[in-house]
Amino acid sequence: MKFFQLISLFFFVVSGIQAQQVTVKGSILDTSSQQPIPYATIAVKSLESQTLISGTTSNEDGLFEMEIDSQKVTFEISFMGYLPVTIAEFKVSNNQIDLGTILLQEDSQQLDEVLIVGQVSQTEFKLDKRVFNVGADLSNTGASALEVLTNVPSVNVSIEGAISLRGSQGVEILINGKPSVLASEEGNALGTITADMIQSIEVVTNPSAKYNAEGTSGIINIILKKDERKGFNGSVTLNTGVPNNHSLGLSVNRRSEKFNLFSQLGVGRRTRPVENEMESIDYSSNSIVSSYGDGEKNESFLNFTLGTDYIIDDYNVLTLSGNYAFEKEDENYSTFFNTYSDNALETAYNRLQDVTAENPKYQYEFNYKRDFKRHKDQSLLFSALGSFFGKDQTSNYANNYSFGSTDDSQQITDTDFKEAEYTFKLDYVHPFNDVHTIETGAQYILDDVSNDYTTSNLENGEFVIDNDLSNDFNFTQNVFAVYGTYAYEKEKWGVKLGARLENTQVNTLLENTNEENDKNYTNLFPSVHTSYKFNDDISLQAGYSKRIYRPRLWDLNPFLNIQNEYSLRSGNPNLNPEYTDSYEITNIYKLGKLSLNAGVYFRYTTDVIERIVTYEGNVSTSMPANVGTNKATGVELNAKYSPSNWLSLSYDFNFNTYKRDGSFNDQVFDFRANQNTSKLQTKFRLPADFDIEMTGNYNSSYETIQGEVSDTWFVDAGVRKKILNGKAIVNLGVRDLFASRIQESYTYQEDFYQRNWSKRGRFVTFGVSFGFGKGEAMEFSGSRRH
Template identity: 55%
Template structure:
């Protein structure tokens, strides 16, 4: 606790020190930026205040999604500059600077045809933006993400970590809810499926560590919202890319967009082939007998993929827009593996050795479709209504053949078949309504209904006397049916430098799981209230303070509830628990934000208290490790977070992210006490270099500390990604080279001790090298599209 008191004292001292930088009276300037021809809002336009004498920039912001902006200053000699790529910049000098509040009204920007004719590659550097209840990470063309998926992009976002198996954590904790465009998606239910979203497709990532009542209460450590790009520039815009790499990685991507007065049509295509190798090692040891089972081997995931997105926006008029979009992806998988097993006695003598080979084939069709209606009311720029209906469907038809072949010692010959028929259908219906009653008071309300219908038909067959017979003990059809109805109400107050949001969300959950073959069912029905409070105070142009509280829930999913498992390694078995209950978390945080010259930095402290914590518990029998999730006690976490960006020169930029937390675990399971204290930390350092001849270089270093777990220890990890880019063909084309995990040092290593047994597991994906070429045509930009999937 001494370190946390020191961090909190430093935070308060920093606020006091920097808060005294400026005490002059603030002037507030606001307005709305629109496109001159269509009168549509221009999101992410740059609004800068410029010193009237020196012409130097005083401060600046980017416009919100509805084109609005609000900016404050203590200067009294300035003018306003508004700019946006592809449009003629506008400077406003005619307004009353003696007023504390200046409303510039509607500001129209005209298209710059000369600039559009020379296609530019913009947004080269990703940047962070803080809002009242979230942090927005605007995605640039980061070089180390060339040919990468959403998982690699997430790994570069402050506070977020993704391990080599695709598991996502936020501030060191799992239980993260991942959304696509603000809504649940089939792609987020399976971490690997996020690989079908590629870096070039992402506009921004919103990290919400303490979500307000407006958001689904799912996710005890917070929400990550991935917002997909949708180009809306008039005319025909497009780009294509070609990528190749080692291991085998070949893909083609095409993006097209056409905008007219009434319609905006958009599409993205991708196809290719990828190979993902993995090395692994496992050791199970019985400390009573001294016997052990060792396994070492390699497995591969070989994928062919096809992906198409189609959509259109229809502008009924200036205030009403309807969007209809759909996505179809189809994957063909081949998963061969070759694992060598060795059984040792107490004196480490080899008693038997055998090989287990796997040949798995699967097809995965995926559908996603969405209908959205948005109404902007004329009485106020923030008065709007949003209705949406989304459907997601994911299927998997998988067959596997396992063959055990004895090399020496005890006869281990065995042949097994498995069949999996999996279907996952999710439907989301959502309504959001925002009503400002004045310049300072706002109400937000809405409702959401989510239906999850999942089926997993799993069969195991053993070869007996030349005939495959169904193993009834390992075969069943698991059905998962969950419905969640939510409604929320939020009151907001914002005046001058201070803002406050208070909200309450109600969610009713109805869950039924059934093992069809044995007719075993489990029903859960519960209703919960989730309050939230968020506040912010701007001390000066350089210093802001944010604080928040929210209550969260983490409902176990199908994989955690389904008791049936695959038999890929029959000495390390993972299965679910149908009786598992949800986790509940109370989350508190306090953050300070400083913007000083060439440096911006953020420092915060946070606390989370979780009940009915879900942990995987390993049980050993005859050197077989069976892990199952259980609700075990409570977890109290106290942490500190630090982020900074510094540009010492025009050609050099550093981004640094550091996260530390210490935790206190308390719990008992089957008379075993799991009380312990621990800590963990992670850090990222990104360096960007602008070299001669228009060559850019980027290096991203990551470190994750060792951390104590319920039954053991997970090892520390350090790895490096680099990327190089060269613009060609008058900036219309881009050549990229990226190397992820340069030193092949990114791995997963875990030690488990339970009673008189120990288990060790290690795995590594290895180095990935990709080279790509992108070209933009029409009014498009060169992009970096891989179209494929990274697991």
């Protein structure tokens, strides 16, 4: 009852914020074709300060309607690919403002940052970054943020959930532009963010000095929704699917002249089945180990966000927000092992694994932003962010023999993991005029992690701790940074110069053995970006930045993962960070109904971190190590063709060739190889408000430092129907339509060979979304911006 009382109190407080309102309406058309422009942005700004105070988007027929509290405003209408229109003069009659028909003229290139709000994923350019904005991809029904990333150009997500950008896994994941416990790789944190919570996803392939230097291949920034329309808005979505994929999402927003209260709630349960195989051969002893099995991971999750913006005046805004997420995991796996010696069967047994875990996460944030009257782009922003992530996990293992032994064995592992992180950031932007701008700021990140890991073996009816596989590992990392940038930008040409200085202090401690490792290093990270607009259809962008990849907890933690007794994984507390120099040249063309982005890039990485596999007694152990340098040269192509208003085609292609030079323990790892990825997306708009989408993905095979990874391909599909004038949406999504997403890797060495194979299979989800108040039905992938 207390829960429902709190919810009732919340809605009572929200609905009590009232203001006198004026209704604004109009329609938006393309100047040339006279066709409606759906999802164009209508921004309402204060007439005196030109700060944003409200806004909405046009519907599929180009129509819009909203309510505002003040008549001292201007309206700015914009959409990607069109010149913006500003309306400062209008008539008010009977508390209504009719802006009539607004015509937008096409513009082939926009260098200012704009978030894309249409149904089709698009690309935008800025002086210091290139951003991919996700459209309303139909196959994302009920998907988590990790699954949504598979539809983002240049981004690949493996079956195990490893995220890579342009073939490199050195990626920094941010939430709303900041480090977040929800983006932590220590657990399935991104699984608590469902697609309907996401507004857009930005991929920054070559960040400027303003951004964290972390992430050798770039930054992925997941922007969550925060509706800012005046009045009471909300939407609710319900998803169900096979295998189990059930979730409920609720978004509520109330905005007045002084306050914007926002909240989101997501609850659900999902099942992730998996099949796996392994085969290893020790040529020196002519022994073989093979295994095959399956299992599933069941996750129940809750994610709740509550926050408020307090608009002090036209120039000052305070934001307070909090987020609580909780996961409960229940996993079970059954794997059959056979061992052979000289082709004769020695043992056969079934290894059973049952895992239970509880993962609480919470985050709280304070922001203060000050704008200035002298220039609309001058601003000061201070933010303080605190977060916590915990994992209390117990794994039970049992080996049941059917041949070669009668001594069944049991093991238990217990994990008590805790991570606290605090981020303080100050940013200041000072435009001297519309051409010259400087930015400066500082950031301090404190990260404190502990992992108490215990392995116990069943001996004489009692579980006894195995000290060789147990320890308490503590990890702290503090990073202090200051930066400055200068930008010169005119209509045709612009340049941005920057430098970032970061000091890093790292300490690792194995408490049981008192093994301690301290590192303290300071680095300078310069950046240079420039762009030139030849004409309305052709633009060129180039950039350079220096990046760093700091080893994470699971890179450093020396504990062994014993899920598979013959294939162990551990960390290495002696790792050094990777450093990458990144160069990129990209251009954008518009040829009628075809838009084309093409670019080349080069990355030089030192102290490359690779997992090295060693083999002894049929047991392989994978451990990361610094093994040398890597030179990667690549070509990337993104194309979109919209021959009509009912059909659009998008194609993304990335090819890179790389040269590795390095050694480890007197073993040389020099080689050359290449890889490529491609993605083709087709969207159809049919009569009766039906939309159909098909997305095909292909990742080529590629060579690794000790072997190779096989190629993969899979297809996602979806169909959507809008009903009740767009207030409700029904959506059917299928991920991996042909159940073809199989990952297979091989390790080749002089004395041993190993093959690993895994598969997850097809997922089908049906979703219904409904908007209430002034809200609209969710677009599932969260591409809407209001």
